[in-house]
Amino acid sequence: MTLKVAVMIESSQLHLLEAHVSSQKVDLIQAHSLPIPDRLRSEEWSDELGEWLKEEIIRLDVKSKHALLGLESPYVVQRCVSLPAQNDADVQRMVELHITASQFIKSDQSRYDFVVDSKKGTTETQAILAITTNDLLNAYKQTFSHADLILDTITTANYGCIQYLRHHEPEKLAGHGLLILQDEQQLRLAAFSDDAVIALHNEMLDDRDPKQPQVIQIVRRFIGSAAQRAEGSNQFNKAFLVCSQSDLKDIAGKLESELSLELTSLDLASLTPDDLSAEQCSSQAYCCLMGMLLTSTGKKPDQLDILHPSGVKSKARKYIAAAMATAACLGLILLSVVLQLQNRNRIVTTELEALQRELTDLTEKNATGQNIIAKVNAMREWEKTNITWINEISEVQTRMPEASQAYLSELDFAAVDPAKPPKARAAGFAKKQSDVMKMNERFSYESEQFAVSPKPFFESEQVKQFPHQFALEIELIKPQTLMSKKNKKSSQNTD
Numbered sequence: 001m002t003l004k005v006a007v008m009i010e011s012s013q014l015h016l017l018e019a020h021v022s023s024q025k026v027d028l029i030q031a032h033s034l035p036i037p038d039r040l041r042s043e044e045w046s047d048e049l050g051e052w053l054k055e056e057i058i059r060l061d062v063k064s065k066h067a068l069l070g071l072e073s074p075y076v077v078q079r080c081v082s083l084p085a086q087n088d089a090d091v092q093r094m095v096e097l098h099i100t101a102s103q104f105i106k107s108d109q110s111r112y113d114f115v116v117d118s119k120k121g122t123t124e125t126q127a128i129l130a131i132t133t134n135d136l137l138n139a140y141k142q143t144f145s146h147a148d149l150i151l152d153t154i155t156t157a158n159y160g161c162i163q164y165l166r167h168h169e170p171e172k173l174a175g176h177g178l179l180i181l182q183d184e185q186q187l188r189l190a191a192f193s194d195d196a197v198i199a200l201h202n203e204m205l206d207d208r209d210p211k212q213p214q215v216i217q218i219v220r221r222f223i224g225s226a227a228q229r230a231e232g233s234n235q236f237n238k239a240f241l242v243c244s245q246s247d248l249k250d251i252a253g254k255l256e257s258e259l260s261l262e263l264t265s266l267d268l269a270s271l272t273p274d275d276l277s278a279e280q281c282s283s284q285a286y287c288c289l290m291g292m293l294l295t296s297t298g299k300k301p302d303q304l305d306i307l308h309p310s311g312v313k314s315k316a317r318k319y320i321a322a323a324m325a326t327a328a329c330l331g332l333i334l335l336s337v338v339l340q341l342q343n344r345n346r347i348v349t350t351e352l353e354a355l356q357r358e359l360t361d362l363t364e365k366n367a368t369g370q371n372i373i374a375k376v377n378a379m380r381e382w383e384k385t386n387i388t389w390i391n392e393i394s395e396v397q398t399r400m401p402e403a404s405q406a407y408l409s410e411l412d413f414a415a416v417d418p419a420k421p422p423k424a425r426a427a428g429f430a431k432k433q434s435d436v437m438k439m440n441e442r443f444s445y446e447s448e449q450f451a452v453s454p455k456p457f458f459e460s461e462q463v464k465q466f467p468h469q470f471a472l473e474i475e476l477i478k479p480q481t482l483m484s485k486k487n488k489k490s491s492q493n494t495d
Contacts, residue, residue, distance in 0.1 A: 001027070004296070005062055005149070006289040007053075008070040008157050010185075011204070012036055014053065015285035018062050019293055026293045028273065031281035032060060044432055045139035050146025057147060067149040069140060070157035070292050073202060074438030076306075077131045078156050080117075080198050082124060082229065091116065091125050097352060098129070101359050106456045111137045113309035115159075115302060118196035126196040130156050130306055133433055137306070153296055154307040157288040158200050162190050164291030165242070168271060172264060177235025178226075180219060181242040182211075182251070183268060183284045187218055191226035193235065199226040215251055216258055223259065241265045396426065396452070396474065399442040406430035406439065406466070424474040429466035430457070436470050443472065 001020040008015040017031040034056055040049050083094040095114050112131040119125050137154070144151040161181065165173055173179065179190040185207075191199040201222050205214050223236050230236075239261045241252060248265055255261045268283045276286065295303055300310050393411075400406060408428040430436045440454035453473045460469035 002066070003029075003064040004066050004068060004152070004293060005057075005064040006068045006070065006160075006292045008072065008285055008288055008292075009036075010072060012041060013282070013285075014056075015282060015289060016056075016060070016062070017281070017286065017289035017293070018064055019290075021293050021297055023297055024294070025297070026290055028276075028290075030060065030062075031276060031286055031289065033280070033282045033285055044434060045136070045143045047142065047146050050143040053143070053147040053149075057149070065148065065150050066152050067144060068153040068155065068292050068296055069144070069151060070155055070160050070288055071130070071132065071306075072157050073441060074434040075132060075136055076156050077437060077441065078158055078200055079129045079131070080200060080229070081114075081127050081129055082198065083127060084124060091127065093352060095127065095129065097355060099131070101355075106458065109133050109135075111306055111309070113304055113306045115304045118194070126193075126198060128159060128197060128200070128304060130159070130304055132306055136433060151307065153292075153303070153305045155292055155295065155304045157292070158188060158190075158202050159304050160291030160295065161188055161284070161288045162197060162200070162291065163295050164271075164287045167291070167294055168287075169266065172266060173240055175235075176238045176240040176264065178219075178223065178239035178261070179242070180215075180239055180255075181268070181284060181287070182215060182247060183244065183282065185282075186284070187215060188284065189219065189222045191222070191230070191236065193230040198229045211247070212251055212254055216254055219255065220259060238262045239264070242268050242271070244268050396472075399439060399452075401430065401435045401439055405432070405435045406470075422476045426472045426474065428470055429460065429463050430468045430470060431466055433457075433468060436468050439470070 001022045003018070004021050005016060005018045012035060014034045014036055015032070016034065018029040020027040020029065036049075037052065040046070040052055081095070081098055083091055099110055099112060110131050111134055112129060114127045114129040117126045117128050132154075140154060141151055162179070165179065165181075174195065177192050179188075179192070181188040182205075184205075186202060186204045189199075189201045190197055199222065201218075203218055205211055227236060237260060239255070241248070241255065241263050243251065243265070245267055248267075252263055252265060256263055269278065272278075272281070272283050272286045300308075303310070396408075400408070406428060408426050410428075411424060411426045430439070436457045440457075443452040443454050453475070455471040455473065457468050457470040459467055461467070462469070
């Protein structure tokens, strides 16, 4: 058995779990949720944070020097992607294209890994993808180095939580299209289609507002997003709710009545050992940390590890080697199979090239700016459409970080075709990469009112205090409009 320690860091707490780990088995030694000192909460993966972690490890008498880190938003972007691929080589190429086309992080600045969650026959593969940046990855290593820990694995807390529930409650989770795990501080969500994960999300709850309306709003938005990924699926009306007994009384009824969900519930405390109190270690953190350790016991291609990415690449090498050895024995019998694979590969290559050309065209169009006359004409056109822009700008501002972390430097109007939704482009500067990533993640979720497409951010020296420059493209889907003159006159006549 191997001695390991799993770590998860949130804005105000550090969660730590030490255990003996063997094949598909984790024996708990100790688990703690530690409040991070106020002086370190504003620091982003600093040497001082590593020194404080070292002191806590000594105080708790943690013996292990090998650590796993579970990342949370905004330090990681996690996506579930459905790929029209038949074998491992196709999956690898599709994922690489997805990273190249990513709106969150430039491909040359990204570090990522993916794991195949399921395959539907020979036509579709469902994969879970985790992306961070090279700079943040180096910061993680530096922090753990100051804590005298060897960082073996970097995964995501959300994925660890899902894997733990799959391991701990497989029968209860089976057949449900939605997982809702909620505690006092945050909400974790997962959507399933044919038992494969098609969407993941976690969000901190604002302790200044009642939890119930926040949970209802977040779950409703998540179901809408997941439904678009799994057209025709009717599983999302069946939900597995994991929360405390007190929250169950407050939230379950509202979820059933307002979202028409058929709920199966489980007490969150039942997932933790009887001798481990919630004050000692958060129950949801325990699930995440145990799941991280469980997945670390599997085969390398089945692990989600950004530090040592494998995806299905190592499997592909095994398949190629096996195919070459078999080809020497079977000869002409396999020739027809090889010809079929080559023909299919040409088809996939053609599709990838078409996607790449489309991506290039879109990039060129996005790079084309509007001149002053076009902007004036756009303003006139928007005045004719009678759109209330105050509401739209307010929606944008609610998704922006605090002014001390990021700000907009410009908001430009683009030319408007009366038959198409109006558009606008915004640009600005931010202090940290994590601020931009968190903002982009907020903007990535669908809205009935408008759609915002974040562009890859990059470093800039224009403003020293805000070294990261970003851009957004805004498209109004259902703009709010002022009352027309005709309607105003009719209302006056009625009066």
